[in-house]
Amino acid sequence: MTLVRRLSTAAADFDAEFARLRHWSAETDSAIEGRVAEILADVQRRGDAAVLEYTARFDRMRVDGMAALEIGQTELQAALAAILPAQREALEAAARRVRAYHERQLQACGLSWSYRDEDGNLLGQKVTPLDRVGLYVPGGTAAYPSSVLMNAIPAQVAGVKEIIMVVPTPDGVRNPLVLAAAAVAGVHRVFAIGGAQAVAALAYGTATVPRVDKITGPGNAYVASAKKHVFGQVGIDMIAGPSEILVIADGTTPPDWVAMDLFSQAEHDQLAQSILLCPDAAYLDAVQASMERLLPSLPREAIVRASLEGRGALIHTRSMEEACEISNSIAPEHLEISAAEPQRWEPLLRHAGAIFMGAFTSESLGDYCAGPNHVLPTAGTARFSSPLGVYDFQKRSSLIAVSAAGAQVLGGIASTLAHGEGLQAHARAAELRLSDRA
């Protein structure tokens, strides 16, 4: 069996093959949904007692009370002091860059604004931070300190006063890099809880865990189902699907570089998807040869192999333009334009979580430290959603101050429309402000 399938857009069966390749269902298992609904209702009803029971059952952590599940600032700082100096420097350098980028984002699109129209009415929007947010951090093998930075720093830049982190610690094992990242990112409180019970504690509040206004961060199917369930009572970020990379190559990037970029997505998870599009068949051959040569050197070879066999593809396109069109139909989470003139193709690309331009811009640099957020829309949701950002930790309030003169102009319009809708109190509220009423 070959490592990765080869497709060609010129083949008669391309559309069908491509649709099969792309298939992934966001539907949640209804058994999981039922179980999650029970856990949520139980935590809503019994609070801390329920959280303690589920934590004992699922994470094998028996403690006397919730206080034993809070990880204090002293322990976070101790974790930061204990990790290797090179790791601490890397975490701090990444945090600085992520913070700098998100501060630019705040300036570019996160500030209040207002203006006065010709009648002296003031109109605008006031932008304010959320009061308190919850950050879900997975435990076990998928515990990523970089995700702590990527979720907490935008909240901090937005001005959120209280960032609560939850992270399951099965059997009591705590990940020192995750705790160090929480210290670097300025997380305010950390609880060693996870699963649907942690989402419930954040959404409804318990005697110990304060209720938050929004929950962000990735998790397993139970966490995703719980977030979807509490959506509306609190805000949530997107429900994440498997991670994906799409590379559009013009054949000028060293094949080993592109091969390793495809691997770096595939190593996440066997459902992860790595796709390369290129109009140059010889280049596809070269990348495939690189992949076959480099793969055995990877510790996560088995996951990479399963991911590539199941969902990977090297696709020969008729042109770079066609590659851009296919990319738009996918709306990939990560999109590399590994080309000599990336700025030539970028305007053709309408949908993507993040666009990595040029041979030096490996996705991994963006994942860790370029500055932009690595929490990105997956599974085609880049058609309608955006990277996690400062704007996810802010909300807007419209501002309206109508002048006496303005009320005369607006009152007539509002009155006519309100009568048309059969809402007479609306009409009369407008009419009462007219100075020429009898």
Add this chain to the structure above:
Amino acid sequence: MTLVRRLSTAAADFDAEFARLRHWSAETDSAIEGRVAEILADVQRRGDAAVLEYTARFDRMRVDGMAALEIGQTELQAALAAILPAQREALEAAARRVRAYHERQLQACGLSWSYRDEDGNLLGQKVTPLDRVGLYVPGGTAAYPSSVLMNAIPAQVAGVKEIIMVVPTPDGVRNPLVLAAAAVAGVHRVFAIGGAQAVAALAYGTATVPRVDKITGPGNAYVASAKKHVFGQVGIDMIAGPSEILVIADGTTPPDWVAMDLFSQAEHDQLAQSILLCPDAAYLDAVQASMERLLPSLPREAIVRASLEGRGALIHTRSMEEACEISNSIAPEHLEISAAEPQRWEPLLRHAGAIFMGAFTSESLGDYCAGPNHVLPTAGTARFSSPLGVYDFQKRSSLIAVSAAGAQVLGGIASTLAHGEGLQAHARAAELRLSDRA
């Protein structure tokens, strides 16, 4: 029985009374959820045929095919030509003002941006419109032409190329004002379908109804449940709860004006909530007297009375500051500061969908034509969400172009962090770009 309850923050039982007053559950009926899931699955499987069957059953509309359910541009223009000239002028004036405001919003927070850092790396965000959106417009008594403007115009300003509207027309009755508003707002296609079947058609696409990227607009419990269900496959706006107004008064506004503003919310629906907060008990007496005098003159008296009896309140506060704190705990959809110095209190108000400042700024002026959107977060969700806006019809893609020099700096950081997370392909993708590698 009095028309509206009076509360005082100084009373011993205030907190309990206030909690009872505020109680409203966003939980969906599970019988409705099950029925909706069936309809969605059926439309996903059978497409147009299923939509036709449900439309025949629920809207008593039997037609030969989907073509008969599309309302063409000719009919929209005919509706616009047929309504009263005053209504047409009011619709067009409102649309102009709403468009002007949302164009400011686009300039303030909806444009692409980028910068270069000290190593010559380009970082930024590209902001692009959604390709195609669906606008749900309720039929029957709650069919509001103003909502057509408020949903379609931000999409149009964002640059959405195709705006698809669905509106149920039970028994084939079409609302000419709604169709005229669609013409004014520049809606591209209109289908006379509604309910969960319309949401399914938009979310999954059928042979006739194109699949959209996001669905916005209010609807009944079936529509709300359907939107929540398809969330993730498409984007949705917020799930709307009952409408609410909170007025903070300092006693300087004519009591009749405030009374009518409270009515204008209560007339929507008997679950709507109208609350007045004021530190001046005599002023509360005056407003109550106005309410009792003015109510019998309203055509929707019965709805107003039910809403006020069930969920309304006039609350005596110790101070304006306390009124602002209570308002923050409610996070109201509509917040009027009916005071001589609204700008003095505005900075104390952290959570609200829209803030109406000063005696002339009745909520009804904002509902129709001041310019800001009237689709606002309800049921306390202003804690974490925002008015509908241009930003709801755009999405962002991060832009990253790392320079050769930048790759040397970033590569070391990324490599260290990736090794720490056990993701060696990530590390090696970064290391391959280092020019000093052996």
